[in-house]
Amino acid sequence: GLAERIEVVKGPASVLYGTGAVGGAINVLLPQARFAPGVGFAVGTGFDSAGSGARGSGVINASHGDHALMLGAATARNGDYRAPGGTVAKTGYDSESLIGQYRFRIDAAQQLRLSLQQHTDSDVWYPGSAKTGTPAALGTVTVHSPKQERSLAEIAYSRRSAGAAPLNFELRAYRQEVRRMIDSYASAIGRNNAETDVGFATDGADARADWLVHPAHLLSFGLNGWRMAASPQRYLENNAPLFNNHVRNDPFTDGRIEAVGFHVQDDMRFGALNLVAGLRRDTVKGSAAAM
Secondary structure (H helix, E strand, C coil): CCCCEEEEEECCCHHHHCHHHCCEEEEEECCCCCCCCEEEEEEEEEEECCCCEEEEEEEEEEEECCEEEEEEEEEEEECCCEECCEECCCCCEEEEEEEEEEEEECCCCEEEEEEEEEEEEEEEEEEEEEEECCCHHHCEEEEEEEEEEEEEEEEEEEECCCCCCCEEEEEEEEEEEEEEEEEEEECCCCEEEEEEEEEEEEEEEEEEEEEEEECCEEEEEEEEEEEEEECCEEEECCCCCCCCCCEECCCCECEEEEEEEEEEEEEEEECCEEEEEEEEEEEEEEECCEC
16 A cells, blocks of 8 residues: 555566566565655555455655655555455455655765564455365365564665766665464364464665666676574364364474575676676575474
8 A cells, every 4th residue: 555666577587686586576666765855745545346445545754954754654444355256255354554764864975774664464364275174074274364464674874876887885784573373264163273373583684786887787786694583383173073172283493594695797788789697696594493
C-alpha cells in the first residue's frame, strides 16, 4: 500500500543482487524523505471488488534546511476472493505497515540516512497447500499463519560526486527481524495438528559504488555480508486417534547462515551496441547446534 514504484528485472541478475536473483529481481521502491521545504502529505484509498477489500495509506514529508523526515502508514482488509467459479474460502487477510525515514544533508554531496519499517499480516491461510494429512485420519490439512511480522532498521552514508568521471558510493548497515507463526490445521479434528513459531534475525552490511570511469564504461562494484540466525519452536499432535500429545519437535536449534559476496560489473556502450560484463563470487555457510 505504500509502494511508489515496483521494478521487475527479468532474467539473471545475480551479479548485482546475489545468488537469490538467478531468475530475476523485484525491487519495491518506498517513499523517501525529500529535501522539499515545508510539509507535504499524500493519502490514498482503494476498494477491491473481487475480494470486498478496503485499503488506505498516508505519507507525510517535512523538511527544513539540511533535515528531512518522512512518515507513512498503510492498512488493508482483504476479504475472500471471488473467482468465476465462486468465492475461494480463506483467501482474505489483514495487513498493517509503518515506515519512517530521516535524512541529514552533510553537504551538497554527502548524506546520512536512517530508515525504519514495520509490517504485519494477520490470519493468512494458504488454500493451495491443502492436502490429505499423514495419517489420513487428520482429514485435509491446510497451512495457516495467524501472524507474520517483519521489521527493518537501516543506517546508511552516501556520497555523490560530479565531474567528468563521477564516483558515487553508499555504505549501509541493517538489521531485519522476521517472525512467522505457521500452523497446520486439520479438518477432521477441527484444530491444529502442528504449530511452529519461528523468528529470523539478520544483521548485514554492504558497500556499493558506481563509477563512470569513461563515457563508454560505467563500472559497478561492491562488497556485502550478512548473518541470519533462527531457532524455531514446533509442537506436533501426532498420536492417533486423539492427536492430543503436544510433543515438542523442533526442526533445528540455533541455526545460522553466513554469507559474504563481492561483485563487479562493466556496462559498456559502443554506439548502438550495449555490452554488460559481470563477475560475482559468494561464500555461504550454514550450521546448527542440532537438527
